[in-house]
Amino acid sequence: MKQYTVAILGATGAVGTQMLECLNEQEFPVGKLxxxxxxxxxxxxVEFRGEQIVIEEACPEAFEGCDIVLGAAGDDIAKELLPExxxxxxxxxxxxxxxxMDPEVPLVVPEINADDIKWHHGLIANPNCATIIGLVPTxxxxxxxxVKRMIVSTYQAASGAGAPGMAxxxxxxxxxxxxxxxxxxxAFAAQLASNLIPQIGGVKxxxxxxxxxxxxxxxxxxxxxxxxxxxxxxxxxxxxxxHSESITLEFERDITAEEARVALAAAPGxxxxxxxxxxxxxxxxxxxxxxxxxxxxxxxxxxxxxxNPEAARGITFWCCGDQIRKGAATNAVQIAKLLCE
Amino acid sequence: MKQYTVAILGATGAVGTQMLECLNEQEFPVGKLxxxxxxxxxxxxVEFRGEQIVIEEACPEAFEGCDIVLGAAGDDIAKELLPExxxxxxxxxxxxxxxxMDPEVPLVVPEINADDIKWHHGLIANPNCATIIGLVPTxxxxxxxxVKRMIVSTYQAASGAGAPGMAxxxxxxxxxxxxxxxxxxxAFAAQLASNLIPQIGGVKxxxxxxxxxxxxxxxxxxxxxxxxxxxxxxxxxxxxxxHSESITLEFERDITAEEARVALAAAPGxxxxxxxxxxxxxxxxxxxxxxxxxxxxxxxxxxxxxxNPEAARGITFWCCGDQIRKGAATNAVQIAKLLCE
Numbered sequence: 001m002k003q004y005t006v007a008i009l010g011a012t013g014a015v016g017t018q019m020l021e022c023l024n025e026q027e028f029p030v031g032k033l034x035x036x037x038x039x040x041x042x043x044x045x046v047e048f049r050g051e052q053i054v055i056e057e058a059c060p061e062a063f064e065g066c067d068i069v070l071g072a073a074g075d076d077i078a079k080e081l082l083p084e085x086x087x088x089x090x091x092x093x094x095x096x097x098x099x100x101m102d103p104e105v106p107l108v109v110p111e112i113n114a115d116d117i118k119w120h121h122g123l124i125a126n127p128n129c130a131t132i133i134g135l136v137p138t139x140x141x142x143x144x145x146x147v148k149r150m151i152v153s154t155y156q157a158a159s160g161a162g163a164p165g166m167a168x169x170x171x172x173x174x175x176x177x178x179x180x181x182x183x184x185x186x187a188f189a190a191q192l193a194s195n196l197i198p199q200i201g202g203v204k205x206x207x208x209x210x211x212x213x214x215x216x217x218x219x220x221x222x223x224x225x226x227x228x229x230x231x232x233x234x235x236x237x238x239x240x241x242x243h244s245e246s247i248t249l250e251f252e253r254d255i256t257a258e259e260a261r262v263a264l265a266a267a268p269g270x271x272x273x274x275x276x277x278x279x280x281x282x283x284x285x286x287x288x289x290x291x292x293x294x295x296x297x298x299x300x301x302x303x304x305x306x307x308n309p310e311a312a313r314g315i316t317f318w319c320c321g322d323q324i325r326k327g328a329a330t331n332a333v334q335i336a337k338l339l340c341e
Numbered sequence: 342m343k344q345y346t347v348a349i350l351g352a353t354g355a356v357g358t359q360m361l362e363c364l365n366e367q368e369f370p371v372g373k374l375x376x377x378x379x380x381x382x383x384x385x386x387v388e389f390r391g392e393q394i395v396i397e398e399a400c401p402e403a404f405e406g407c408d409i410v411l412g413a414a415g416d417d418i419a420k421e422l423l424p425e426x427x428x429x430x431x432x433x434x435x436x437x438x439x440x441x442m443d444p445e446v447p448l449v450v451p452e453i454n455a456d457d458i459k460w461h462h463g464l465i466a467n468p469n470c471a472t473i474i475g476l477v478p479t480x481x482x483x484x485x486x487x488v489k490r491m492i493v494s495t496y497q498a499a500s501g502a503g504a505p506g507m508a509x510x511x512x513x514x515x516x517x518x519x520x521x522x523x524x525x526x527x528a529f530a531a532q533l534a535s536n537l538i539p540q541i542g543g544v545k546x547x548x549x550x551x552x553x554x555x556x557x558x559x560x561x562x563x564x565x566x567x568x569x570x571x572x573x574x575x576x577x578x579x580x581x582x583x584h585s586e587s588i589t590l591e592f593e594r595d596i597t598a599e600e601a602r603v604a605l606a607a608a609p610g611x612x613x614x615x616x617x618x619x620x621x622x623x624x625x626x627x628x629x630x631x632x633x634x635x636x637x638x639x640x641x642x643x644x645x646x647x648x649n650p651e652a653a654r655g656i657t658f659w660c661c662g663d664q665i666r667k668g669a670a671t672n673a674v675q676i677a678k679l680l681c682e
Contacts, residue, residue: 149648153494153587155537155576173535177518189622194514195630196496196578196585198642198659203617207598207644216647231648231657233587235496237537238579244537246494246574246587257548276544281530289536301539303548306557307490307572316572318539 003031004340007066007090009058009081010073011035011046014163015095018329019070020048026333029340036062060084068336071095071126072329086122091339093124093332100125100218107221110334111269112139116222117338124335127222128214129327130154130234134245135219136297136326137319140267141260142223145313146252152215152232152245156200157288159241159323161187166240169193173238188236197236209234242288243327244320248305254312257304264299264317269326274300286320295330297321344372345681348407348431350399350422351414352376352387355504356436359670360411361389367674370681377403401425409677412436413670427463432680434465434673441466441559448562451675452610453480457563458679465676468563469555470668471495471575475586476560477638477667478660481608482601483564486654487593493556493573493586497541498629500582500664502528507581510534514579529577538577550575583629584668585661589646595653598645605640605658610667615641627661636671638662 006023010016016037023030033048036058045052056062058077063069063085071078071094078096085092099105106116107125109132117124127135134152141147158169165187172193175182185191189199201210216230237244265272271286278284286298298320305314321327347364351357357378364371374389377399386393397403399418404410404426412419412435419437426433440446447457448466450473458465468476475493482488499510506528513534516523526532530540542551557571578585606613612627619625627639639661646655662668 149650151492151589151646151648153574155496155578173514174518177515189625190628191630194580195628196580196661197622197628198585198587198626199617199622206647207617207642208647229648229650231589231646231655233494233642233657233659235585235587235659237496239535239537244539244576246539246576248492248572276540276548281538281540284530285539287531287536287538289532301548301574305492305572306547306549307492307570309490309570314572316574318574318576320537 001029002340003029004067005032005065006030007034007036007063007069009036009069009071010077011055012037012041013072014159014166014324015328016072018324019072019333020046022329022333024049026337028333028337034062034066063088063090066090068093068339070332070336082123091120091122093126093335095126095328095332097128099123100127101221107218108335109135109222109331110338111136113222113224114338117335126328126332126335127218129160129323130156130211130243130245131215131218132327132331133243133297133319133321134215134247135222136269137264137267137299137317138247138249139223140263140270141249141255141315144259144263145255147249148228148252149250150215150228150230151248152230154232154234155237155239155244156234157237157239157241157243157323158192160200160243169238169240192236192238194238198233200234200236239288240292241323242291242320243323244288244318246318248314248316250308251313255315256312257302257315260315261302264302269297271296271298272300273298274302285318288320291320292322293325294322295326297326342370343681344370345408346373346406347371348375348377348404348410350377350410350412351418352396353378353382354413355500355507355665356669357413359665360413360674361387363670363674365390367678369674369678375403375407404429404431407431409434409680411673411677423464432461432463434467434676436467436669436673438469440464441468442562448559449676450476450563450672451679452477454563454565455679458676467669467673467676468559470501470664471497471552471584471586472556472559473668473672474584474638474660474662475556475588476563477610478605478608478640478658479588479590480564481604481611482590482596482656485600485604486596488590489569489593490591491556491569491571492589493571495573495575496578496580496585497575498578498580498582498584498664499533501541501584510579510581533577533579535579539574541575541577580629581633582664583632583661584664585629585659587659589655589657591649592654596656597653598643598656601656602643605643610638612637612639613641614639615643626659629661632661633663634666635663636667638667
């Protein structure tokens with residue numbers, strides 16, 4: 001089996017660290033591994049499959065000889081460095097927002113549009129976390145009945161702001177628990193512990209935020225539905241690393257809750273947890289505490305949208321998924337694996 | 342000014358205690374005050390306006406001589422005892438679910454349907470907390486453009502499960518903060534700290550819960566809109582005492598986001614906090630940490646529903662309000678004050 005030289009750009013962040021773990025779990029054929037980060041981290045070592053890998057400072061020359069580069073850096077660094085990797089012959093799977101809407105760049109959720117990988121020109125983009133987690137269960141329902149409208153309210157974890165966001169929430173919870181004063185927030189615009197922050201990203205068109213518009217813009221591109229209409233409200237909640245979404249869908253054709261449940265139970269990447277008669281809450285519906293540190297999107301509370309004027313054209317459900325894994329690292333490594341096939 | 346003999350049934354719970362505070366704040370003309378609770382609390386004293394009031398055991402005879410009774414007990418006790426108060430000539434404002442859908446009982450949010458108080462037969466019901474908090478800002482928009490459909494996702498605080506719910510969340514946060522094991526949950530079906538629980542109430546029609554159906558059933562009665570269609574998803578979040586709701590409305594007539602904002606800014610019971618250009622997050626949008634222990638429903642993130650097929654017929658917004666105050670005690674005392682006018 002062919003072995004690949006793989007680099008991770010931004011190897012020390014929450015997503016980069018998880019990518020390393022996913023490469024191992026998904027038994028990725030890694031020949032040589034390069035871990036690239038800022039000058040601050042260069043020289044430190046990280047273990048991978050029993051070997052100590054020295055972190056290198058990210059620079060254009062570092063991509064020499066790489067077959068595959070996984071991007072886990074911010075937009076600016078991605079824009080600056082990843083084209084250098086492509087220039088040197090690598091295929092890049094990038095988790096930043098920098099290239100997602102570029103018409104020359106496929107935007108891929110393997111369960112939905114794996115075929116789009118085929119037309120890449122060196123760069124493939126990984127969608128936004130809330131997009132992946134919302135679309136994986138929407139796709140099988142779309143295949144049944146043709147989705148035309150989504151109304152989504154999110155419950156997004158601290159990990160969406162990276163390791164600093166998680167550390168800030170943990171520090172706030174610790175201070176609360178000890179009855180101490182909560183330190184001044186830095187990663188978030190306000191205290192997150194025991195609170196909700198209904199803004200993620202900057203303000204874009206008509207008062208929607210950048211994060212809210214991603215679900216429509218990326219959703220249209222991934223599902224090949226240029227007319228899809230999405231109304232999204234993104235809210236940060238005091239949860240560590242699983243995003244949850246309350247989703248209402250409107251369809252072109254009739255669909256029952258039971259048909260939706262059957263499709264979801266059979267869908268790749270989905271775990272249906274929807275037994276409201278179960279005694280144990282953990283078997284009744286998905287909760288972030290159960291969906292953290294695993295790769296599936298858990299879906300439950302599947303029901304007919306009783307508010308839809310066309311009785312059988314609406315479905316409402318609840319889903320949860322790990323933001324760092326399927327929302328970022330797992331999806332990127334899945335794409336990379338498909339590249340090797 | 343006439344003084345009234347007022348009783349609170351369930352005086353020691355979270356809502357009963359708050360009712361006492363609201364009577365004082367709203368300068369209610371209390372002549373004599375009777376605090377009624379279970380045998381367990383009888384004999385204890387509570388201060389009200391400088392006087393020590395001895396808690397009495399709730400029984401039918403305790404209502405003798407009462408003008409107004411505020412009900413803050415559970416459904417069963419409400420059903421058993423409150424008709425006894427009516428029989429003895431009192432007018433009852435009850436916060437339980439027991440009488441809300443009884444066609445002989447007005448269900449009132451003073452900002453919306455104060456006139457319904459006039460046709461009472463001794464009993465007036467206080468709506469569910471999530472209903473009040475969602476409808477106060479929906480009403481002025483309905484008056485502008487005629488609401489026909491609501492899609493709601495809630496973010497409901499621990500206080501909705503009363504004092505035991507709040508105590509449980511606080512104990513869990515304290516354990517988390519100290520790195521100790523989280524005690525077995527009792528008030529909630531699962532751990533709430535750092536988690537979300539997407540079920541409130543028992544399962545009713547088509548998989549919706551009792552809490553989720555209240556918004557439609559109570560909303561129709563309060564707003565006199567028997568055809569109103571509501572799709573609600575109720576989620577418990579690790580917040581202490583403010584409920585938040587992400588609401589999408591569909592209207593009969595055109596309405597712009599700016600018209601909605603103007604109407605909300607002028608609406609009674611509402612505080613518009615919707616300046617996404619403000620530097621301080623606390624001025625940009627409502628957050629539960631800011632809306633606790635005050636009486637208004639704060640509304641923000643007001644925008645056009647870009648997913649509505651009729652371009653100008655949809656509005657989306659976010660609102661927060663104190664669950665124990667306007668969601669329960671404040672609304673009940675407001676009704677009682679109107680009874681005295």
